[in-house]
Amino acid sequence: MSDVVFKVQHLKKYYEINLGMFKQPKIVKAVDDISFEVRKGEVLSLVGESGCGKSTTAKLLLKIEEPTDGTITFEGQDITQLHGDELSTYRSKVQIIFQDPYSSLNPRWKVGRIIGEPLTLNTDMTAPQIEERVRYLMEKVGMAPDWYDRYPHQFSGGQRQRIGIARALALNPEVIVCDEPVSALDVSIQAQVLNLLLDLQEEFDLTYVFISHDLSVVEHISDRIVVMYYGEIVEAKPVDALFANPEHPYTRKLLSAIPMIKSVS
Amino acid sequence: MSNLVEIRNLQTYFYSDAGVNHAVDGVSFEIPQGKTVCIVGESGSGKSITALSIMGLIDPPGRIVGGEILFEGTDLLRLSDAQLRKVRGRDISMIFQEPMTSLNPSYTVGYQIDEALRLHQKHLNKKERFEKVVEALDLVGIPDPREKYREYPFKLSGGQRQRVMIAIAMACEPKMLIADEPTTALDVTIQAQVLDLMKELQEKKGTSLLFITHDLAVVSQIADEVVVMYRGHIVEKASAEELFNDPRHPYTRALLHSIPRPGVTPRKSQLDTVDDTVDYLAFPKEIR
């Protein structure tokens, strides 16, 4: 119990799609009875192709969506039951980094306000205190603190992603859900962001739930991997075991499909 | 080994109020007969503009301001519009990144393949063309090609659409196919299938392939020759083997090492990065 942060049991999320008034609504099983654990300090990756349910799982963990069935407990507490202050505490412990560095930052807000929002809403800190903390966070993610008064559109994709990371760090969270955080970036920028994520994990003792379709990235950063396929978990293993000995046919197919640079020297 | 295409000192600039963007600035390389050349680079490197320049598809405010594109010895830049149109689709064809938007939603799949034949193989009659379209669909691995002829693009999956695009491009058996990030928008398993298909077709038909991508892993799987572009310039040009075993230009090296490689890159180690503060163009170009 001690080192398990998230315990997900028989989690289901179904969506109804209306096809017209004369037809039965179609039920899409985005997540269909999955169970897994996230342990403290690890990087757990959810991998799979588009529509496999990995992003839906992220939304459920963050309480952006409510499950159709099943439970998610965070440090022993059922998160579906959280309200008010408890919910607010939960929010500050579990944060997210989004995929799209463009739509994830409010274009009308300055960087300082974007990074400071979690603090404004969830703490009693005064404006100068918040500003100080935001500048500190900016430095931590490798941005010049004097960019405090700039707008998101003045930054490149990689820098924007750093802003998103600083925002996620603001409340000193325990877990960060990274929803395809590097897949919209150029490879060279990808490496910078991955390096940063690894640094921060060490420094702040973070746990990552890392969502990606890129197995090379996943292999590099993860401790354990959960492979999803059409809403279900087909295989969950430590990374070495998975790469060395993929059991499920889909995992094998996926592994053989990933383009990997043929060994150099 | 003869070269199908030779590009010499190509310059394509874009003009705007803010100034001139030297998108492609003095690029030279060759595409040998029946081989695959990959242009690799990050966004803004000018790789797609190079491809579009070869096709003659640069629109204002962009303009090809200098250089030569020799296709079997003829400079494409000196051809009239009408002459160039005969080359496009017949001798050189092209497929694009977005399979969801690169087919016209208003016409059937068959119509769109048939159109290429109508334009370039005027000796065929309707029935012969139909058979050829069905054959083309079959060739790219679309099941039930006769039924699929009448299908509209919105009914097909992304992978199938990209197959149809390939069928359009290959319909007239061109001497060269240009593929601009053809697999980037696809899921990995589909991506692998489409790559296999392209390789297979290339071998079968002896087509030269110019493959544009940002993904070095894909390059390593498909390329014979590699051209690395950075900010409108070629920084390194080598055979795939040479490039991956012995990258010489600092930019190429940084790019290669920024990608984690399972089994090679130590897990959770810091990756090499392309340094924003370094001007990689200042290094001597490694063109072998």
Place this chain on the structure above:
Amino acid sequence: MEPFFEFIKQYRKNRAAVFGFFIALALVIMAIFAPWIAPYLPADQHLADRLIPPMWDAGGSAAHLLGTDDFGRDLFSRIIYGSRISLMVGAISVGVSLSFGLVMGITAAYFGGKVDLFIMRIVDIMLAIPAILLAIVIVSILGPSLYSAMTAIGIVGIPTYARIVRASVLAEREKEYVIASRINGSSNLRLMFAVILPNCASPIIVQATMGFASAVLEAAGLSFLGLGAQPPTPEWGAMLSDSLQFITTAPWMIFYPGLAIFLTVLGFNLMGDGLMDVLDPKLKEKG
């Protein structure tokens, strides 16, 4: 660079839009300083000076720049004073349409489901009746007057704003920065007004500018039909309608008030068009 200056820089590139801005500015100046600009009061009748042509025509006099009407009223002064009415009509109608449209659009988009369905049904019903006809119906209920016309035009505009607001709120609502704000505990009201709405401002501003133009146009139309401003109000549309019978004898009575309407509407439309280029990224053309 601050967004505002960047905006000005972008806007200035569109010469037609700058021209539109100056027309609108001129209109505002005319309206504010009407008593100082206009040589006469709009209702002053000089029966001795009836139907005098504009000063540059044969028989014109310097005393009446644009000539006089059949009551000997100075046309130039009436047109100057008319700008006050047009500005008021535009502002009030847009105010009515915008405030109701905004609330309806936001409510529909934010709450979705049945609320959305209900509000959008009302919008559809209003749109099922062509605008001018609906305005006439409303005027017929309230009785012909300038105020009825303004109310009618305001009401008729509501569905357009409601739709635009709804569409842009819906588009913004799903963006990740909104989700980020929600995760950090933003309340519904904060999400709606502090987070989402500022990002929907562009299409709304564009619509309001163009809506101003069409409100002026519609009000002139209703007055022309005799359903809006009543004589002797110096409203441009009403002035035209008074002058129909003089088309052969005193065409200037028709020409200038109409030109005033046209230029005003054109000015605001040019401005709206320029704003659209700068503000609405979807319509903004990339090079």
Place this chain on the structure above:
Amino acid sequence: MLSYVLKRLLWTIPTLFGVTLLVFSMVHLTPGDPAAAILGDKANARSVADLRAKMGLDKPLYQQYFIYINHLAHGDFGRSANSNEEVMTEFLDRFPATVELSLVAMLIAVFFGIGAGIISAVKRYSIFDYGSMFGALAGVSMPVFWLGLMLIYFFSVKLGWLPVSGRLGYEFDIEHVTGLYLVDSLIAHDYAAFWDALKHLILPAIALGTIPMAIIARMTRSSMIEVMKEEYIKTARAKGCTRFQVIFIHALRNAMMPVITVIGLMLGSLFAGAILTETTFSWPGIGKWLVNAVYQRDFAIIQSTTLIIAIVFIIINFIVDLLYAFINPKIRLS
């Protein structure tokens, strides 16, 4: 496709219902007693009460509404308070004139609007593009009635080329078949009358068509430009299509979809917009009649005209949606 049609048809029901409710409540929203209003100031209480009973105003509102709907369902649109004629008869007398004017105006608008829009999009940033787009913005800003008056002044008063007002010279007499003079005169092989009807029609049609023409031109241009940026246009060019084939086979069809919707939306408002043009040109359509009804507070006329035009409008939009679905394979085949 069939389910789409049915669905679309079902959707019109609540709209129709809402329009009747709106039109019905008109009388009751009017301040004061409608019966008293009709009878004027001098009426005594008794005659007002009689009229109230006759009009059914003494019954509860919902009953009045059902009575109203029932009448409508039987084709009874009420009688004019002033002429005591059936509203429907008076309406049908005048409506063909409005339809003829609107259709010709729309024809002009569609032909020149789409034409200018395509040329502008294809020859972007050219003199033609700037000129026609400024022209289109001017067109949108044009007070129709003023444009009409200016046209009358130049072409009729100054140049004397065209008649000042009306629909047909007094010397002509055309047998009413469709009510559209252009059609009726052709049916009767009376080419002189056709020519005269056309001369009467041309100015009002131009005036009425200006705004829609401007809107269609702008719409077509932006839609074409949007479509020309699509990847499938690049595909077509990469195939070796000529410019003509790219524009007319690949771009136009997709670009027309939003334009068609707009054209449908505008047809309805053209009928209504005709009111202003008709007043300017003394065109004997429903416009002048309706405006007079407003002066005279003849609610039966206003109610029914509104309702009928709304219904026509809804039907047109329904047809347009079907047309749209037909050219859009995604809807047609689902």
